[in-house]
Amino acid sequence: MPNNSKNKSRWPVSDMLLRGTFATQTTAERRLVVRNKIVGALVFVSVMSARIYPKRITAEIALFVLAAACTYYAWEKRKYFKSLDELPRRIEMEGMAWAYSIGLLAALWLAGIGYAVSLHWPFDPKLLFWVPFLLVAVVLGLVKDLYRYFASRRY
Amino acid sequence: MKNELRVLRARHDITQAELAEKLGVSRQTVNAIETERYDPSLPLAFKIAAVFGQPVEKIFFAENGSVGTRPLAK
Numbered sequence: 001m002p003n004n005s006k007n008k009s010r011w012p013v014s015d016m017l018l019r020g021t022f023a024t025q026t027t028a029e030r031r032l033v034v035r036n037k038i039v040g041a042l043v044f045v046s047v048m049s050a051r052i053y054p055k056r057i058t059a060e061i062a063l064f065v066l067a068a069a070c071t072y073y074a075w076e077k078r079k080y081f082k083s084l085d086e087l088p089r090r091i092e093m094e095g096m097a098w099a100y101s102i103g104l105l106a107a108l109w110l111a112g113i114g115y116a117v118s119l120h121w122p123f124d125p126k127l128l129f130w131v132p133f134l135l136v137a138v139v140l141g142l143v144k145d146l147y148r149y150f151a152s153r154r155y
Numbered sequence: 156m157k158n159e160l161r162v163l164r165a166r167h168d169i170t171q172a173e174l175a176e177k178l179g180v181s182r183q184t185v186n187a188i189e190t191e192r193y194d195p196s197l198p199l200a201f202k203i204a205a206v207f208g209q210p211v212e213k214i215f216f217a218e219n220g221s222v223g224t225r226p227l228a229k
Binding site for chain 1: 180
């Protein structure tokens with residue numbers, strides 16, 4: 001029998017949880033990882049320059065870079081998704097479905113709780129700026145990544 | 156769904172990684188099909204059949220035959 005010593009599926013945990021890819025073996029995976037690092041470095045530099053030189057123009061540039069970086073990340077992620085073969089693609093799709101369902105539920109809960117709380121303790125409307133970030137980047141990203149991790153362990 | 160992938164692979168003396176490369180999928184996908192934890196799509200099943208030069212029904216078959224299903228009347 002040919003070598004089956006690596007019979008378990010086991011996509012590398014480090015790649016799945018840290019890099020957001022199934023592995024770093026294919027060209028598409030390596031491309032996504034490298035581009036993300038470059039984009040991350042650009043965002044870091046622009047945010048740091050806005051902190052060091054606190055002027056309106058640097059803040060605007062930092063926000064523009066952040067928005068452009070998020071858009072570019074989504075574009076690269078789409079390319080990566082298209083490069084996946086059918087099993088990882090299915091896992092990703094299921095993860096997105098879970099994230100979407102939980103996102104809807106979480107958004108409703110947050111809106112309800114936020115409204116109830118605001119009736120008793122009025123809060124700073126600036127805090128609302130963080131809600132989409134918290135919901136999308138933290139909660140939904142985490143849901144999708146955790147789903148991908150646990151689903152991939154099944155195969 | 157049951158399959159004969161492991162047997163065929165052994166007969167042709169190729170590794171999961173080699174088969175995955177021929178099929179254009181990841182090794183994990185081949186492993187998941189072989190261990191019957193994942194049923195491949197029809198195009199992939201036909202691709203596997205073509206690689207081994209076998210009809211698809213010789214490689215993939217229902218776990219309990221066709222119990223409970225009746226063929227359409229002619």
